[in-house]
Each structure stands twice: as structure tokens, then as C-alpha cells.
Amino acid sequence: MAIKLHCFGESGNSYKAALALELSGLGWESVKVDFFAGASRSPEFRAVNPMGEAPVMIDGDVTLTQSCAIQQYVTARTAQFAGTEGA
Numbered sequence: 487m488a489i490k491l492h493c494f495g496e497s498g499n500s501y502k503a504a505l506a507l508e509l510s511g512l513g514w515e516s517v518k519v520d521f522f523a524g525a526s527r528s529p530e531f532r533a534v535n536p537m538g539e540a541p542v543m544i545d546g547d548v549t550l551t552q553s554c555a556i557q558q559y560v561t562a563r564t565a566q567f568a569g570t571e572g573a
């Protein structure tokens with residue numbers, strides 16, 4: 487099952503999460519959130535993220551709602567992008 491990223495193109499935070507997923511090579515798909523039409527305030531979206539914010543990543547049982555947390559998750563899952571201390 488592909489990772490789902492609920493996002494919208496005008497969001498820098500959505501971009502950061504999508505970029506990490508795309509560069510990682512993990513299978514993922516975007517789920518467009520029509521943020522400016524109020525979709526993030528709908529009961530359906532609030533069931534995904536009660537705060538009504540994007541991005542939201544869903545990978546099986548894991549749901550993350552902040553771009554930095556999503557980036558850390560991708561790094562931990564793929565062992566990419568972590569760098570080395572002191573290098």
C-alpha cells in the first residue's frame with residue numbers, strides 16, 4: 487500500500503514532506519487538500535487531522551501531521567538523508 491500524503495501545492499511544509507518522500511524512492515501518492523476552499527476544516531479531514539492542518543502522511547498504522555516529523559520518519563525508514571556527525 488502506498489503512503490498517502492494529504493497536501494496542497496501552495497504549502498511550503500507540504501512541499502518539504504513531498505520532496506523527502508519523492509527523493510526517498512518510497513511509493514507514495516498525494517491526496518489534494520483544497521485548503522483555500524475550507525477542505526481542511528471539513529469533518530472528513532478533521533477525522534484525519536483534528537488540527538485541520540496539512541501536510542498529513544498516512545503509512546499504514548502511522549499518521550504524522552508535521553513536515554519535520556514526516557521528514558524524520560522517511561529518514562528513519564529508509565536510512566537516507568541522515569548524514570554523519572562530524573563528517
